[in-house]
Amino acid sequence: MFNTTSYRYRESVGRWYNDVKYFDENTPDLDEKRNWDDTRKGITTNTGIEWYITDSASLTNSIVYSDNSSYNNSINNLVQLNKITNETSRSVRRDPEEGESGTFQYALNFMKDFKTDGHKFSFDFQFENSNDDEYSLISVDGLDTDILQTLEDEQQILLQTDYVLPLGENSQIELGYRGDFTTTETDYQVSLLNDAGAFELNTNLSNLFNFKQYLNAAYFQFGSKIDKFSYLLGLRLENTKYTLDQPTSGDFKRKNFTGLFPTVNVSYKFNEDASMTVGYNRRLRRPRGFMLNPFPSRSSLTNVFQGNPDLDPTYSSVFDIGYLNRFGKFTLSSSVYYSHSTDVMTFLSRDNGETVFINGEEFPVIERGPVNLATDDRYGFEFNLNYSPTRKWRVNSDFNIYKLERNGSLKMLI
Numbered sequence: 001m002f003n004t005t006s007y008r009y010r011e012s013v014g015r016w017y018n019d020v021k022y023f024d025e026n027t028p029d030l031d032e033k034r035n036w037d038d039t040r041k042g043i044t045t046n047t048g049i050e051w052y053i054t055d056s057a058s059l060t061n062s063i064v065y066s067d068n069s070s071y072n073n074s075i076n077n078l079v080q081l082n083k084i085t086n087e088t089s090r091s092v093r094r095d096p097e098e099g100e101s102g103t104f105q106y107a108l109n110f111m112k113d114f115k116t117d118g119h120k121f122s123f124d125f126q127f128e129n130s131n132d133d134e135y136s137l138i139s140v141d142g143l144d145t146d147i148l149q150t151l152e153d154e155q156q157i158l159l160q161t162d163y164v165l166p167l168g169e170n171s172q173i174e175l176g177y178r179g180d181f182t183t184t185e186t187d188y189q190v191s192l193l194n195d196a197g198a199f200e201l202n203t204n205l206s207n208l209f210n211f212k213q214y215l216n217a218a219y220f221q222f223g224s225k226i227d228k229f230s231y232l233l234g235l236r237l238e239n240t241k242y243t244l245d246q247p248t249s250g251d252f253k254r255k256n257f258t259g260l261f262p263t264v265n266v267s268y269k270f271n272e273d274a275s276m277t278v279g280y281n282r283r284l285r286r287p288r289g290f291m292l293n294p295f296p297s298r299s300s301l302t303n304v305f306q307g308n309p310d311l312d313p314t315y316s317s318v319f320d321i322g323y324l325n326r327f328g329k330f331t332l333s334s335s336v337y338y339s340h341s342t343d344v345m346t347f348l349s350r351d352n353g354e355t356v357f358i359n360g361e362e363f364p365v366i367e368r369g370p371v372n373l374a375t376d377d378r379y380g381f382e383f384n385l386n387y388s389p390t391r392k393w394r395v396n397s398d399f400n401i402y403k404l405e406r407n408g409s410l411k412m413l414i
Contacts, residue, residue, distance in 0.1 A: 005045040008068075012038045017302055020075065020366070025272075028361055030302060032078040042068025042101075060109040070099040076301050080361060089359045097136040097297045104129050118166045119404040126158040138298060147191040147199050148298060157181045171224040180215040186294040203248070209294055209309070212243040221263065228270070238285075244309045246294065256324035257313065259284065273326040280319050287311040287345060291370045303354045306369045314372075316341040331386040346408065374408030 016034040048062030077095040105128040112121045131153050138146035162176040190205035221234030242255040263281040270276070293307035322335035352367040380402030387395040 001047075001049050003045065003047045005043070007041075008045050009041045010039070018257050018300075021301070022364075025083050027363065028080040030363065031081065031306075032076065032300060032303065034074060036072055036074040038070065038072045040068065040070045041363040043176040048107075052215055053226065056113040058111050060107075062101065062107045064105040064107070066103045067099045068099075069095075070101075072097040072099075076300055078300075078302075078358065080359060082361075087359075091141050091358060093300070094139045097134055099132065099134045102130065103133040115293070116166055118164060120164050122162050124158065124160040126156075128154075128156045128158075128204045130154050130156075133414075145193055146298060147189075149187075149189040149191075150295070151187040151189075152184065154182065154184045156183075166391070167224075169305060170226070171222070173220075173222050176218070176222045178215070178217045178219075180213070182211075182213045184211040184289075185209075186293070186295070190298070207244060207246055207248040207295060208249070210245040211292065211309070212241075214241040215239070228268055230267045230269075232263065236261040236263075238284075240313070246309075251309075253310065255312075259315070264268040275324050277322040277324075278320070279322075280317070282315070282317050285314040285316070287313065287370065291345065296367070301358060301365070302363050303366050303368065304352075306367055308370050311370055311395040312343050312372050314341055314343050314345055316375065316376075329388050331388075335382050335385045337378075337380050337382070339376070339378045341378075344374045344376050344406070344408070345370045346406075374406045377405045379403045 014036045016036075018030070018032040020030040020032070022029060035071060044064065044066035045064060046064045048049045048058040048060060050058055052058050059366050072095075074095040074097070076095070078091045078093065080089045080091075082088070105126065107127075108125040110123045116122065132150075133152070134148070134150040136146075136148045137144055138148065157179075160177065161181040162174065165173045167173060186209040188207050188209065190202045191199040192202045192205075194200045215238070217236055217238040219234060219236040223232040224230065238257075238259055238261060240255075240257045242253075244251070244253045244255070246252070259282075261282045261284070263279075265277065265279040267275055287308075291307050291311055294309050296304040296306040298304070316339050318329075318337065318339040320335055320337045322333065325332045347368060348371050349366055349368045351364050354365040356363050356365055357363075380400065383399040385397045389395075
């Protein structure tokens with residue numbers, strides 16, 4: 001039986017600056033600075049039981065519970081400069097955000113070791129339910145203007161199994177499966193001050209967002225050693241299904257991605273101190289949660305960040321040639337690499353066609369968010385030298401130089 005309980009308290013600060021010059025002489029320039037202080041605290045406890053069924057098999061059950069709170073005090077200072085009269089005006093926008101979040105997780109793990117050294121099997125099951133609620137009352141120059149409330153619930157189920165089988169003394173087969181099933185429901189509510197002086201829900205800005213991601217992956221790899229050569233060959237088949245549902249706006253979309261991801265690593269050992277490796281692998285990078293969130297930030301009226309639910313993963317092919325040599329107390333490692341990526345996620349700023357009034361002046365709204373815009377080609381060389389004069393001292397040096405070529409077109413957004 002085991003238990004681990006921890007308490008976390010963290011304070012952090014942030015600074016953001018934006019200077020906008022408009023070509024239109026009738027539109028004042030903007031100098032915008034935002035400062036924020038963020039405080040997060042919470043308690044997490046993990047309790048479980050590990051049962052040794054036999055000398056070679058064990059079953060572990062555990063429960064994790066966490067309760068957290070946060071407070072983010074954001075102050076946005078906006079200075080307007082009229083290019084015709086050279087007059088300036090100021091406004092202060094405050095966005096104090098309070099948050100409460102909680103997580104419940106149940107995990108089961110089974111492990112079995114067989115008689116042959118390295119021959120083993122494992123199975124994992126995990127269920128997690130979490131919620132994250134945020135509330136903020138925005139004020140401009142001392143007047144309350146907006147109430148923002150975000151209610152988010154997420155459920156995740158994880159299934160994973162791995163099997164390793166040695167073949168003789170120098171070969172090994174490994175295969176496995178991973179299933180990751182996530183459902184997220186987000187209720188985003190914006191209430192604005194009406195003419196009667198009361199807050200009223202704005203149905204144009206408020207929205208519901210239901211997001212489902214189902215990931216199924218199976219992999220197989222075989223490794224072997226023949227004299228001075230060793231190699232590892234692997235292949236992963238992965239299928240990802242997205243469901244993007246926004247009932248309020250009526251937007252609905254399904255996506256289905258299936259891909260093969262091979263891995264090839266070959267190594268040659270010249271002697272006990274020197275070796276050379278050649279490798280290739282294909283990988284993908286999925287968008288992070290904030291990149292998919294379609295709800296715009298409201299810390300600034302003129303500059304907003306908005307996620308893109310239609311974002312696709314980035315696929316990359318990576319080639320690498322490496323060399324390792326140990327001589328005396330020095331260790332030298334170096335590599336030459338090349339990678340090619342498609343559907344690269346790039347952050348783009350653009351006029352979204354909307355305007356806002358600040359101190360009687362009209363300004364266009366600049367929206368920033370991620371898009372699949374480009375392809376990347378990266379060429380590089382890395383050099384690392386370690387020196388260990390004694391067992392207690394180690395000096396590390398690292399050098400990396402690369403060239404990145406990015407090609408994209410705005411036409412891809414249409």
